[in-house]
Amino acid sequence: MQRNIPKTHIDSHMTKLPNKKLAYAGVDVGSLTAKSVIIVDGKIAGFGLIPSGIKSEESGQNALHKALKSAGLKREDLIYVVATGYGRISAPYANKTVTEITCHAKGAHFLHPETRTIIDMGGQDCKAIRLDADGNVKDFAMNDKCAAGTGRFLEVIANVFKVSLEELGPLSLTAKEVVPMSSTCTVFAESETISLVARGEKPENILKGIHNAISNRVVGMLSRIGVEDDVYFSGGVAKNVGMKTALEDVLKSKIYVETKFDPQLTGALGAAVLARSFSSKAIVDPVTVRAKPAKV
Amino acid sequence: MGLKSLEQIRKAVKDRPAEIVKARKNGAKVVGWINYNIPEEIIHALGLIPVRLGTGGDERLVELGSRYISTKNCVFVREIVGLFAEKKDPYIQNSDLVAIDATCLQVYRVAELIKYYFKVETTILPVPRNFDKLEGREYFRREVEAFTKKLEDFSGKKLDQKKLDDSIRIFNETRKAIKTLYKYQSAANAPVTWRETFEVVHAGYYLDRAEYLSLLNTLLKELKDGKGKSAGIKPDGEARVLLSGSIIPPGDTKLIDIIERSGGRIVGDDLWSGLTPSLDITVRDASIKGLADAYLRRVPHAALPYLDLASDRRLKNLKKQVKAHKAQGVIYHTLRYCDAFTFKANETKNILQKAGIPFLEIHTEYAGSDVEPIRTRAEAFIEMIKSNNELEALS
Numbered sequence: 001m002q003r004n005i006p007k008t009h010i011d012s013h014m015t016k017l018p019n020k021k022l023a024y025a026g027v028d029v030g031s032l033t034a035k036s037v038i039i040v041d042g043k044i045a046g047f048g049l050i051p052s053g054i055k056s057e058e059s060g061q062n063a064l065h066k067a068l069k070s071a072g073l074k075r076e077d078l079i080y081v082v083a084t085g086y087g088r089i090s091a092p093y094a095n096k097t098v099t100e101i102t103c104h105a106k107g108a109h110f111l112h113p114e115t116r117t118i119i120d121m122g123g124q125d126c127k128a129i130r131l132d133a134d135g136n137v138k139d140f141a142m143n144d145k146c147a148a149g150t151g152r153f154l155e156v157i158a159n160v161f162k163v164s165l166e167e168l169g170p171l172s173l174t175a176k177e178v179v180p181m182s183s184t185c186t187v188f189a190e191s192e193t194i195s196l197v198a199r200g201e202k203p204e205n206i207l208k209g210i211h212n213a214i215s216n217r218v219v220g221m222l223s224r225i226g227v228e229d230d231v232y233f234s235g236g237v238a239k240n241v242g243m244k245t246a247l248e249d250v251l252k253s254k255i256y257v258e259t260k261f262d263p264q265l266t267g268a269l270g271a272a273v274l275a276r277s278f279s280s281k282a283i284v285d286p287v288t289v290r291a292k293p294a295k296v
Numbered sequence: 297m298g299l300k301s302l303e304q305i306r307k308a309v310k311d312r313p314a315e316i317v318k319a320r321k322n323g324a325k326v327v328g329w330i331n332y333n334i335p336e337e338i339i340h341a342l343g344l345i346p347v348r349l350g351t352g353g354d355e356r357l358v359e360l361g362s363r364y365i366s367t368k369n370c371v372f373v374r375e376i377v378g379l380f381a382e383k384k385d386p387y388i389q390n391s392d393l394v395a396i397d398a399t400c401l402q403v404y405r406v407a408e409l410i411k412y413y414f415k416v417e418t419t420i421l422p423v424p425r426n427f428d429k430l431e432g433r434e435y436f437r438r439e440v441e442a443f444t445k446k447l448e449d450f451s452g453k454k455l456d457q458k459k460l461d462d463s464i465r466i467f468n469e470t471r472k473a474i475k476t477l478y479k480y481q482s483a484a485n486a487p488v489t490w491r492e493t494f495e496v497v498h499a500g501y502y503l504d505r506a507e508y509l510s511l512l513n514t515l516l517k518e519l520k521d522g523k524g525k526s527a528g529i530k531p532d533g534e535a536r537v538l539l540s541g542s543i544i545p546p547g548d549t550k551l552i553d554i555i556e557r558s559g560g561r562i563v564g565d566d567l568w569s570g571l572t573p574s575l576d577i578t579v580r581d582a583s584i585k586g587l588a589d590a591y592l593r594r595v596p597h598a599a600l601p602y603l604d605l606a607s608d609r610r611l612k613n614l615k616k617q618v619k620a621h622k623a624q625g626v627i628y629h630t631l632r633y634c635d636a637f638t639f640k641a642n643e644t645k646n647i648l649q650k651a652g653i654p655f656l657e658i659h660t661e662y663a664g665s666d667v668e669p670i671r672t673r674a675e676a677f678i679e680m681i682k683s684n685n686e687l688e689a690l691s
Binding site: 136137140142224 | 642645649654668669672673675676679680683684687
């Protein structure tokens with residue numbers, strides 16, 4: 001989706017900026033969280049991460065404001081904004097919208113150029129993406145109509161054990177045994193978990209079984225696109241060390257999780273990277289790319 | 297200026313139900329048919345009116361049909377049963393006999409159901425699974441012969457050779473015209489869209505076959521003269537997509553709308569509700585045997601087992617269509633519980649990808665709950681094609 005901008009706007013905007021830094025933003029409005037990342041002079045300068053509200057437009061705006069604040073910038077400092085995530089359909093603050101699949105590829109490539117496969121586990125979906133050495137998407141697959149392997153699923157499970165989401169992964173790693181979980185359907189897995197708890201199974205062993213079941217399912221999806229190293233793990237669930245370990249066990253391969261940068265922000269970062277490249281195209285040829293001044 | 301002949305076709309489709317009602321009052325009989333391998337030429341030659349039945353995209357009818365057929369059947373089949381349960385569709389209302397062939401076995405089941413629940417007069421045409429073997433061909437010849445006998449009894453007429461010759465000519469010319477129409481729609485600066493082409497194919501389900509052929513020829517002449525141009529033309533430079541997979545019947549526009557709104561231009565298909573029934577039918581001799589052989593020899597439906605991938609004519613045809621219409625990617629549509637196409641998705645993907653053709657499977661139903669996730673997939677696929685195009689332009 002592209003919106004109109006008079007050529008003169010870009011020209012005047014650019015001429016005003018000779019001594020200014022070149023700042024771009026990406027905004028990723030997901031089902032559970034809204035994220036934004038700012039890039040200045042090719043480097044990450046700030047970010048914002050907030051829970052998504054009812055209105056996705058507002059969530060995107062708020063995440064963007066937070067990111068601007070952390071970068072010490074104002075809205076008018078931004079040259080170009082790209083929105084992504086399921087909330088991208090209502091993002092009037094953005095110059096352009098791009099799918100989260102392309103954005104994750106660009107973000108992962110920016111942070112870890114050796115990435116050839118991405119596993120992204122977000123709030124409401126799970127994706128597998130193959131990319132080339134330049135960060136271009138070559139193939140992808142997504143889960144269908146199912147919450148298995150998503151943040152939402154883990155939230156439901158955490159609720160059964162009355163622990164926080166952050167505790168789930170480390171707890172699963174303390175398991176001495178594995179209690180097999182037969183279902184990855186959120187509703188069935190929840191009731192199966194309740195039955196297992198009632199039977200007296202240890203929480204950590206059940207959790208290990210849950211993480212294994214999810215990993216098997218995700219690897220099944222990965223097999224549809226093929227796996228090539230390095231495998232980059234993104235999305236909120238990438239912060240779950242239990243899931244990383246379970247995936248590595250099934251894949252029999254190392255998985256890369258970014259430690260210096262929140263993997264949940266990968267999509268927003270990719271959007272910012274794309275904002276920079278779209279904007280440079282716009283300067284070369286404003287007619288074909290057509291950006292517009294973004295409203296805040 | 298829009299295409300005049302397209303408007304004529306639309307008007308003819310609008311007027312057709314009333315025409316059929318009138319014809320029936322004057323003693324004509326209608327044979328509604330569903331599936332893939334009903335030799336329409338025989339119905340037509342016996343002076344019966346052939347109408348291809350079935351619509352899609354209506355969740356309400358699916359729910360209605362689900363009261364009679366298991367929800368583990370695809371939504372297309374459930375919607376057909378819903379159509380018979382509701383009996384508001386003019387072609388369902390006016391079918392004196394419903395003929396169903398056994399290519400897709402889920403569709404075949406409909407014959408039993410509508411006879412049992414709605415007392416519809418039905419007839420079936422068995423189709424061999426070993427369709428590429430001599431035994432299969434001989435079996436089908438005998439079955440088409442028996443099918444003809446049933447239709448003769450139903451119409452009270454004997455199959456006349458001269459009339460059969462005439463019907464075969466009309467259907468051959470119709471198939472040829474549709475193939476030509478597909479060439480126009482995928483050209484650069486095309487004067488007609490794929491969507492309109494698809495609509496024209498569906499008009500052929502209902503219209504009088506001789507009138508339909510004449511309308512098609514008028515349309516082709518208008519396109520050749522270059523005077524008219526469709527209003528829905530997209531600028532060149534859109535991602536060129538070919539649609540494949542499970543049936544997309546009249547009324548089901550969900551995926552088509554999403555692709556077009558995401559910046560994709562559909563440039564062709566290999567759907568059994570699209571181009572494929574017009575391909576590769578050569579009637580070598582104008583007889584029941586000749587027709588039976590011709591139908592079995594054409595591009596096979598995915599419901600028929602084909603174990604040798606190297607010679608699979610369905611896959612060969614798909615690759616051929618991609619090339620002919622300069623498609624840059626294939627979107628493969630599978631309906632939930634349409635096992636025939638869903639099971640073949642992976643092998644189709646592997647074979648196309650080896651040929652360097654990007655592939656995306658969209659697994660869906662008629663309900664609107666997955667529109668946004670599908671939009672994300674379609675948009676990402678189109679972004680991928682466009683990025684491939686840019687890379688190609690640079691190299």
